[in-house]
Amino acid sequence: MDPRARPYRSVLYIPGSKLRALDKARSLRVDAIIFDLEDAVSAEEKVNARQTLEEALRENGYGARIKIVRINGLDTEWGHADAAAAAKMDCDAILLPKVSSPVDLDALAAITGDKPLWAMMETPRGMLNAAAIAAHPLLQGMVMGTNDLAKELQTRFRPDRLPLMAGLGQCLLAAKAEGIIIVDGVYNAFKDAEGLEAECGQGRDMGFDGKTLIHPAQVDVANSAFAPSEDEIDLARRQIAAFDAAEAEGQGVAVVDGKIVENLHVATAREILAKADAIAAVSA
Numbered sequence: 462m463d464p465r466a467r468p469y470r471s472v473l474y475i476p477g478s479k480l481r482a483l484d485k486a487r488s489l490r491v492d493a494i495i496f497d498l499e500d501a502v503s504a505e506e507k508v509n510a511r512q513t514l515e516e517a518l519r520e521n522g523y524g525a526r527i528k529i530v531r532i533n534g535l536d537t538e539w540g541h542a543d544a545a546a547a548a549k550m551d552c553d554a555i556l557l558p559k560v561s562s563p564v565d566l567d568a569l570a571a572i573t574g575d576k577p578l579w580a581m582m583e584t585p586r587g588m589l590n591a592a593a594i595a596a597h598p599l600l601q602g603m604v605m606g607t608n609d610l611a612k613e614l615q616t617r618f619r620p621d622r623l624p625l626m627a628g629l630g631q632c633l634l635a636a637k638a639e640g641i642i643i644v645d646g647v648y649n650a651f652k653d654a655e656g657l658e659a660e661c662g663q664g665r666d667m668g669f670d671g672k673t674l675i676h677p678a679q680v681d682v683a684n685s686a687f688a689p690s691e692d693e694i695d696l697a698r699r700q701i702a703a704f705d706a707a708e709a710e711g712q713g714v715a716v717v718d719g720k721i722v723e724n725l726h727v728a729t730a731r732e733i734l735a736k737a738d739a740i741a742a743v744s745a
Protein backbone atom coordinates (compact mmCIF):
# COMPACT_ATOMS: atom_id res chain seq x y z
CA MET A 462 0.00 0.00 0.00
CA ASP A 463 1.18 3.55 -0.77
CA PRO A 464 2.49 4.83 2.60
CA ARG A 465 1.12 8.29 1.80
CA ALA A 466 -2.40 6.86 1.80
CA ARG A 467 -2.11 6.40 5.58
CA PRO A 468 -2.51 9.08 8.25
CA TYR A 469 0.53 9.94 10.39
CA ARG A 470 -1.11 12.41 12.76
CA SER A 471 0.33 10.86 15.91
CA VAL A 472 3.67 9.05 15.94
CA LEU A 473 4.49 7.85 19.45
CA TYR A 474 8.00 6.99 20.66
CA ILE A 475 8.14 4.01 22.96
CA PRO A 476 11.36 3.02 24.70
CA GLY A 477 12.15 -0.51 23.50
CA SER A 478 13.15 -1.37 27.06
CA LYS A 479 9.79 -0.58 28.70
CA LEU A 480 7.50 -3.60 28.66
CA ARG A 481 4.61 -1.75 30.21
CA ALA A 482 4.72 1.01 27.60
CA LEU A 483 5.15 -1.54 24.79
CA ASP A 484 1.98 -3.18 26.00
CA LYS A 485 0.08 0.04 26.59
CA ALA A 486 0.65 1.16 22.98
CA ARG A 487 -1.48 -1.73 21.75
CA SER A 488 -4.55 0.16 22.94
CA LEU A 489 -3.56 3.76 22.13
CA ARG A 490 -5.18 5.57 19.21
CA VAL A 491 -1.89 6.41 17.49
CA ASP A 492 -1.32 6.24 13.75
CA ALA A 493 2.27 5.07 14.06
CA ILE A 494 4.77 3.95 16.67
CA ILE A 495 8.52 4.48 16.81
CA PHE A 496 9.95 1.62 18.84
CA ASP A 497 13.09 3.23 20.17
CA LEU A 498 16.45 1.60 20.78
CA GLU A 499 18.34 4.91 20.71
CA ASP A 500 17.99 7.88 23.06
CA ALA A 501 15.16 6.55 25.23
CA VAL A 502 17.22 3.50 26.21
CA SER A 503 20.23 3.66 28.54
CA ALA A 504 23.56 2.12 27.51
CA GLU A 505 23.12 -0.62 30.11
CA GLU A 506 19.73 -1.59 28.70
CA LYS A 507 20.55 -1.46 24.98
CA VAL A 508 21.14 -5.16 24.34
CA ASN A 509 18.19 -6.34 26.44
CA ALA A 510 15.93 -3.72 24.84
CA ARG A 511 16.67 -5.16 21.39
CA GLN A 512 15.48 -8.56 22.57
CA THR A 513 12.48 -7.18 24.44
CA LEU A 514 11.43 -5.34 21.30
CA GLU A 515 11.91 -8.40 19.07
CA GLU A 516 9.55 -10.33 21.36
CA ALA A 517 6.96 -7.54 21.54
CA LEU A 518 6.86 -7.27 17.75
CA ARG A 519 6.65 -11.04 17.36
CA GLU A 520 3.71 -11.05 19.77
CA ASN A 521 2.34 -8.02 17.81
CA GLY A 522 -1.19 -6.82 18.65
CA TYR A 523 -0.42 -3.35 17.24
CA GLY A 524 -3.20 -3.62 14.66
CA ALA A 525 -3.13 -1.11 11.81
CA ARG A 526 -0.55 1.13 13.48
CA ILE A 527 2.60 1.69 11.38
CA LYS A 528 5.56 0.12 13.19
CA ILE A 529 8.92 1.84 12.86
CA VAL A 530 12.06 0.73 14.71
CA ARG A 531 14.62 3.41 15.58
CA ILE A 532 18.06 1.83 15.83
CA ASN A 533 21.26 3.26 17.26
CA GLY A 534 23.60 5.01 14.83
CA LEU A 535 25.91 2.78 12.82
CA ASP A 536 28.85 4.61 14.41
CA THR A 537 27.90 3.26 17.84
CA GLU A 538 28.72 -0.12 19.33
CA TRP A 539 25.08 -1.23 19.00
CA GLY A 540 24.20 0.08 15.54
CA HIS A 541 25.17 -2.86 13.34
CA ALA A 542 23.53 -5.49 15.56
CA ASP A 543 20.40 -3.31 15.85
CA ALA A 544 20.22 -2.97 12.06
CA ALA A 545 20.66 -6.70 11.46
CA ALA A 546 18.00 -7.48 14.08
CA ALA A 547 15.57 -4.81 12.85
CA ALA A 548 15.81 -6.15 9.29
CA LYS A 549 14.23 -9.37 10.57
CA MET A 550 11.68 -7.77 12.89
CA ASP A 551 7.99 -7.56 12.03
CA CYS A 552 8.10 -3.81 11.38
CA ASP A 553 7.21 -1.52 8.48
CA ALA A 554 10.39 0.55 8.42
CA ILE A 555 13.71 1.23 10.10
CA LEU A 556 14.55 4.73 11.36
CA LEU A 557 18.18 5.85 11.34
CA PRO A 558 19.19 8.65 13.75
CA LYS A 559 21.34 11.66 12.83
CA VAL A 560 21.27 11.12 9.08
CA SER A 561 23.68 13.60 7.53
CA SER A 562 23.83 12.37 3.93
CA PRO A 563 22.34 9.67 1.69
CA VAL A 564 25.55 7.70 2.19
CA ASP A 565 24.37 6.99 5.77
CA LEU A 566 21.23 5.39 4.32
CA ASP A 567 23.28 3.37 1.81
CA ALA A 568 25.32 1.99 4.71
CA LEU A 569 22.15 0.97 6.52
CA ALA A 570 20.59 -0.56 3.40
CA ALA A 571 23.74 -2.66 2.95
CA ILE A 572 22.66 -4.42 6.17
CA THR A 573 18.87 -4.23 5.97
CA GLY A 574 18.31 -4.92 2.26
CA ASP A 575 15.16 -3.51 0.70
CA LYS A 576 13.33 -2.78 3.98
CA PRO A 577 11.86 0.77 3.83
CA LEU A 578 13.89 3.41 5.67
CA TRP A 579 13.08 6.59 7.57
CA ALA A 580 15.58 9.30 8.50
CA MET A 581 15.94 11.37 11.68
CA MET A 582 16.65 14.91 10.48
CA GLU A 583 18.55 16.47 13.37
CA THR A 584 22.03 17.59 12.33
CA PRO A 585 23.08 20.81 10.59
CA ARG A 586 24.66 18.76 7.80
CA GLY A 587 21.46 16.76 7.47
CA MET A 588 19.57 20.03 6.95
CA LEU A 589 22.00 21.08 4.23
CA ASN A 590 21.71 17.67 2.52
CA ALA A 591 17.95 17.28 3.03
CA ALA A 592 17.12 17.18 -0.70
CA ALA A 593 19.61 14.39 -1.42
CA ILE A 594 18.48 12.44 1.66
CA ALA A 595 14.79 12.73 0.71
CA ALA A 596 15.61 11.43 -2.78
CA HIS A 597 17.09 8.16 -1.48
CA PRO A 598 15.16 5.35 -3.21
CA LEU A 599 14.40 3.48 0.02
CA LEU A 600 13.34 6.51 2.05
CA GLN A 601 9.65 6.67 2.99
CA GLY A 602 9.68 9.31 5.70
CA MET A 603 11.54 11.98 7.64
CA VAL A 604 11.28 12.69 11.38
CA MET A 605 12.41 16.05 12.72
CA GLY A 606 14.74 15.61 15.70
CA THR A 607 14.26 19.06 17.14
CA ASN A 608 16.04 18.32 20.43
CA ASP A 609 19.26 17.28 18.74
CA LEU A 610 18.94 20.05 16.19
CA ALA A 611 18.51 22.67 18.92
CA LYS A 612 21.55 21.25 20.69
CA GLU A 613 23.71 21.31 17.55
CA LEU A 614 22.58 24.83 16.62
CA GLN A 615 23.06 26.06 20.21
CA THR A 616 19.64 27.68 20.09
CA ARG A 617 17.49 28.74 23.00
CA PHE A 618 13.95 27.40 23.40
CA ARG A 619 11.34 29.75 21.97
CA PRO A 620 7.63 28.90 21.78
CA ASP A 621 7.56 30.17 18.18
CA ARG A 622 10.55 27.92 17.25
CA LEU A 623 12.08 30.73 15.20
CA PRO A 624 15.65 29.41 15.57
CA LEU A 625 14.60 26.06 14.07
CA MET A 626 12.58 27.43 11.17
CA ALA A 627 15.35 27.30 8.56
CA GLY A 628 15.92 23.59 9.24
CA LEU A 629 12.23 22.71 9.48
CA GLY A 630 11.53 24.54 6.22
CA GLN A 631 14.46 22.94 4.41
CA CYS A 632 13.31 19.43 5.36
CA LEU A 633 9.69 20.18 4.48
CA LEU A 634 10.73 21.36 1.01
CA ALA A 635 12.83 18.24 0.52
CA ALA A 636 10.10 15.83 1.69
CA LYS A 637 7.36 17.49 -0.33
CA ALA A 638 9.55 17.56 -3.45
CA GLU A 639 9.94 13.77 -3.20
CA GLY A 640 6.41 13.03 -2.00
CA ILE A 641 7.51 11.31 1.21
CA ILE A 642 6.06 11.59 4.74
CA ILE A 643 7.45 14.18 7.15
CA VAL A 644 6.55 14.41 10.83
CA ASP A 645 7.40 17.19 13.26
CA GLY A 646 9.62 16.94 16.34
CA VAL A 647 8.52 16.21 19.91
CA TYR A 648 7.10 18.66 22.45
CA ASN A 649 9.09 17.92 25.59
CA ALA A 650 6.71 19.36 28.22
CA PHE A 651 4.36 16.40 28.02
CA LYS A 652 1.97 17.72 30.71
CA ASP A 653 1.48 21.05 28.90
CA ALA A 654 -1.48 20.33 26.61
CA GLU A 655 -1.93 23.98 25.67
CA GLY A 656 1.68 24.37 24.54
CA LEU A 657 1.43 21.12 22.60
CA GLU A 658 -1.73 22.26 20.89
CA ALA A 659 -0.06 25.49 19.77
CA GLU A 660 2.99 23.64 18.44
CA CYS A 661 0.82 21.05 16.64
CA GLY A 662 -1.17 23.88 15.05
CA GLN A 663 2.04 25.49 13.85
CA GLY A 664 3.30 22.18 12.46
CA ARG A 665 0.01 21.53 10.67
CA ASP A 666 0.03 25.05 9.20
CA MET A 667 3.55 24.42 7.89
CA GLY A 668 2.52 21.21 6.14
CA PHE A 669 3.81 18.45 8.43
CA ASP A 670 1.86 15.18 8.23
CA GLY A 671 1.86 14.77 11.99
CA LYS A 672 3.81 15.07 15.22
CA THR A 673 6.13 12.77 17.09
CA LEU A 674 5.02 12.26 20.70
CA ILE A 675 6.58 11.00 23.89
CA HIS A 676 3.59 10.33 26.15
CA PRO A 677 0.06 8.89 25.72
CA ALA A 678 -1.42 12.15 27.08
CA GLN A 679 -0.30 13.88 23.87
CA VAL A 680 -2.10 11.58 21.44
CA ASP A 681 -5.57 13.16 21.28
CA VAL A 682 -4.18 16.67 20.78
CA ALA A 683 -2.07 15.56 17.80
CA ASN A 684 -4.84 13.44 16.28
CA SER A 685 -7.20 16.35 16.35
CA ALA A 686 -4.68 18.98 15.15
CA PHE A 687 -3.56 17.01 12.09
CA ALA A 688 -7.02 15.77 11.02
CA PRO A 689 -9.15 17.86 8.66
CA SER A 690 -11.72 19.78 10.72
CA GLU A 691 -15.46 19.54 10.07
CA ASP A 692 -15.31 23.03 8.54
CA GLU A 693 -12.50 22.01 6.20
CA ILE A 694 -14.38 18.89 5.11
CA ASP A 695 -17.56 20.86 4.53
CA LEU A 696 -15.72 23.51 2.50
CA ALA A 697 -13.92 20.83 0.45
CA ARG A 698 -17.26 19.21 -0.47
CA ARG A 699 -18.79 22.54 -1.43
CA GLN A 700 -15.74 23.51 -3.51
CA ILE A 701 -15.87 20.24 -5.46
CA ALA A 702 -19.62 20.55 -6.06
CA ALA A 703 -19.34 24.19 -7.14
CA PHE A 704 -16.43 23.47 -9.47
CA ASP A 705 -18.25 20.50 -11.04
CA ALA A 706 -21.28 22.73 -11.62
CA ALA A 707 -19.11 25.49 -13.14
CA GLU A 708 -17.39 22.98 -15.43
CA ALA A 709 -20.75 21.62 -16.57
CA GLU A 710 -21.50 25.15 -17.75
CA GLY A 711 -18.19 25.32 -19.59
CA GLN A 712 -16.41 27.49 -17.02
CA GLY A 713 -13.04 26.87 -15.39
CA VAL A 714 -13.58 28.86 -12.21
CA ALA A 715 -16.21 28.69 -9.45
CA VAL A 716 -16.75 30.98 -6.46
CA VAL A 717 -17.36 29.65 -2.93
CA ASP A 718 -17.67 31.91 0.13
CA GLY A 719 -16.46 34.81 -1.98
CA LYS A 720 -13.24 33.07 -3.04
CA ILE A 721 -12.28 31.60 -6.39
CA VAL A 722 -12.05 27.83 -6.80
CA GLU A 723 -9.84 26.50 -9.59
CA ASN A 724 -8.46 23.09 -10.51
CA LEU A 725 -5.68 23.30 -7.91
CA HIS A 726 -8.12 24.11 -5.10
CA VAL A 727 -10.20 21.11 -6.12
CA ALA A 728 -7.09 18.93 -5.94
CA THR A 729 -6.49 20.16 -2.37
CA ALA A 730 -10.16 19.60 -1.53
CA ARG A 731 -9.92 16.01 -2.78
CA GLU A 732 -6.78 15.46 -0.67
CA ILE A 733 -8.64 16.71 2.41
CA LEU A 734 -11.51 14.30 1.79
CA ALA A 735 -9.07 11.43 1.10
CA LYS A 736 -7.29 12.14 4.39
CA ALA A 737 -10.59 12.20 6.27
CA ASP A 738 -11.49 8.83 4.69
CA ALA A 739 -8.10 7.37 5.58
CA ILE A 740 -8.54 8.51 9.20
CA ALA A 741 -12.02 7.01 9.31
CA ALA A 742 -10.63 3.73 7.95
CA VAL A 743 -7.91 3.43 10.60
CA SER A 744 -10.27 4.55 13.36
CA ALA A 745 -12.68 1.78 12.41
Ligand SMILES: CC(C)(COP(=O)(O)OP(=O)(O)OC[C@H]1O[C@@H](n2cnc3c(N)ncnc32)[C@H](O)[C@@H]1OP(=O)(O)O)[C@@H](O)C(=O)NCCC(=O)NCCSC(=O)C[C@H](O)C(=O)O
Pocket residue numbers: 473474475476481482483485486497500501581583605606607608609610646647651674675676677
Ligand atom coordinates in the same frame (compact mmCIF):
# COMPACT_ATOMS: atom_id res chain seq x y z
C1 LIG B 1 8.35 10.80 29.82
C2 LIG B 1 8.19 9.44 30.44
C3 LIG B 1 9.52 9.02 31.08
C4 LIG B 1 7.12 9.50 31.52
O1 LIG B 1 6.92 8.18 31.96
P1 LIG B 1 5.99 7.79 33.19
O2 LIG B 1 6.45 8.55 34.41
O3 LIG B 1 5.93 6.31 33.28
O4 LIG B 1 4.60 8.39 32.76
P2 LIG B 1 3.20 8.07 33.34
O5 LIG B 1 3.27 7.48 34.68
O6 LIG B 1 2.41 9.33 33.19
O7 LIG B 1 2.65 6.99 32.32
C5 LIG B 1 1.28 6.65 32.31
C6 LIG B 1 1.10 5.38 31.55
O8 LIG B 1 1.51 5.57 30.19
C7 LIG B 1 2.55 4.67 29.86
N1 LIG B 1 3.51 5.38 29.00
C8 LIG B 1 4.28 6.42 29.31
N2 LIG B 1 4.99 6.82 28.25
C9 LIG B 1 4.61 6.01 27.25
C10 LIG B 1 4.99 5.93 25.89
N3 LIG B 1 5.93 6.77 25.38
N4 LIG B 1 4.42 4.99 25.14
C11 LIG B 1 3.50 4.12 25.65
N5 LIG B 1 3.09 4.16 26.93
C12 LIG B 1 3.66 5.08 27.71
C13 LIG B 1 3.17 4.25 31.18
O9 LIG B 1 3.79 3.01 31.04
C14 LIG B 1 1.95 4.22 32.05
O10 LIG B 1 1.25 3.02 31.73
P3 LIG B 1 0.30 2.29 32.78
O11 LIG B 1 1.08 2.23 34.04
O12 LIG B 1 0.04 0.96 32.17
O13 LIG B 1 -0.93 3.14 32.88
C15 LIG B 1 7.73 8.41 29.39
O14 LIG B 1 6.54 8.87 28.86
C16 LIG B 1 8.73 8.09 28.31
O15 LIG B 1 9.67 7.35 28.54
N6 LIG B 1 8.46 8.59 27.12
C17 LIG B 1 9.24 8.30 25.96
C18 LIG B 1 10.51 9.10 25.94
C19 LIG B 1 11.21 8.84 24.67
O16 LIG B 1 10.85 7.96 23.92
N7 LIG B 1 12.25 9.61 24.38
C20 LIG B 1 13.02 9.45 23.17
C21 LIG B 1 12.33 10.02 22.02
S1 LIG B 1 12.39 11.75 21.93
C22 LIG B 1 13.73 11.99 20.88
O17 LIG B 1 14.69 11.29 21.02
C23 LIG B 1 13.53 12.97 19.81
C24 LIG B 1 14.67 13.23 18.82
O18 LIG B 1 15.63 12.29 18.68
C25 LIG B 1 15.22 14.59 19.01
O19 LIG B 1 16.43 14.77 18.92
O20 LIG B 1 14.42 15.52 19.21
Ligand SMILES: [Mg+2]
Pocket residue numbers: 500558581583606608609
Ligand atom coordinates in the same frame (compact mmCIF):
# COMPACT_ATOMS: atom_id res chain seq x y z
MG1 LIG C 1 17.59 12.96 18.46
